[in-house]
Amino acid sequence: MKVYVMVDFEGATGFHEWDNCMSVDPLVVEKRNRLRKILTGEVNAAVEGLYAAGAAEIVIWDSHGPFNNCDNLYYEELNKEVWLIVGWKGLPEFFPLLDDSFSAGVYIGGHAMKGTPNAVTPHTCNELNGMKLGEVGMFAAMCGWHKVPMIFISGDSTTIEEVKQVVPDVRYAITKESFGPYAIKTRMPKKSQELIRIETEKALKNVKNIKPFVIKPPFVYKLGKNEVKGDNLRKVHFDALVGWTQFGTQEVEPELGRYDKKLNEWLKEKSFLGPDHV
Template sequence: MKVLISVDMEGISGIVHSTETNPGRYDYERGRALMTAEANAVIAGVLDAEPTAVVWVADAHGPFRNILPEELDRRAHLVRGKPRPLSMLGGLDEHTDAVLLVGYHARAGGGPAVLAHTMSDDILDVRVAGRSFGEIGLNAAMSGHLGVPVALLSGDDTACAELRDLVPSAVTVAVKQALGQATAVALHPEEARERLRRAAADAIMRRALVSPLSIPGPLDVEVDLHSPVTVDLATLVPGVSRAQGGRTVTFTAADFADAYRLVLLLGQLATIKPG
């Protein structure tokens, strides 16, 4: 069997501030070490349950170059760097048996939640068929489009509730209780890793009970953007229109894969600043 572990950073135990998640900032190196250690705990849990599993780990935070390769469990394959197909789900294909989301955070506007956002501070909301989706929902539905269930998620309590609302049978591990955007009550990192290892093994053993999140198309998608410049750029993409109000763009996607890729493109367009 093949398992993909997608590892973000904001939902790692002990992390509460952007200075711990951004390269070159105070305590980023500690954040990288904590992230790598939680990835290792989940790898160990997967292999406790299925010793012959092929485990891929997608570094899914920021530059996608955060996990310390030399410290990662040598039994796993590391997907590192960007841009790449399927972004945070790098390595996902129809042969994958389960996706585990580690260190994830709640969607923008989903607080109280630690470092809540949706892809970047430039995307305020993504609505698919009228329902708000953050990174958790987008990645769960993209996995589901390929018939792959999200069997586990770890992060703060708000992030865990976000996945359970979409995939009630998934295993969740709250490694911290969110008190706000930059504050939480966190488990000791070693306690968090012990719980993650047990939960990962449980998730793999009961993966057949978890249904993939399937959202059939065609799909009407709305994206609220922070910058008017990004809205201007987005309307250059065929099929994307400006909605009334000036901050929202809309498009219709044939299926969730098309919606996912176009939302990723809008996120990249948001990085372009006027000359």
């Protein structure tokens, strides 16, 4: 079996405030690097569980960015057998290489969508055919586009509840409970890793009983003021992201407004997606 693992940062054990990827403050850098090690440990725990359940190939996408160029994991500490997709500029597509050759999708470090009550660092809200989806829900939908079931999610308690609305049988590991956008009650890293390892193994062994989350075309995709219609989910998702730059991130994500100019520069270059993004 071939498994696709998408990795974000905000759902990692202990993460409780926006990380400033561009900061050179020694305390911020030290804290970020500690969290990177924790995240790497959680990815390794998932990999261990997946291999124990019979995975033959694991492809990991380090997706948190773009300001650090989606380069968060410590390569030298990852399982030597995995493949890692890293880097933002030059990606052939969003959700790179995800296709129907995969048996399952796994998400490590997920966070809740924008507007979720009591969630830690909630952001991003896509609307697809009238359904509001966060980043994890959009991953589940893209997996479903390729007939791939999303089988596991790790993150804070509000994220788990969000994902269960679209994938009721998803296995999960709660890394922390949220009190609000910047406060949590967190597990210790070793406990989170233990749970992730156990639950990913159970998830892959049960993959045949977890249905893909499928939204059928035609699609109406909304991101902020931008609305895109079409029959290809990858294309409408891409076009919505590019259209986002017409309005800037401040309208869509006030928390990210301080990075508005730089993010727009990244997206307008379109160099993170090639011509074959559909």
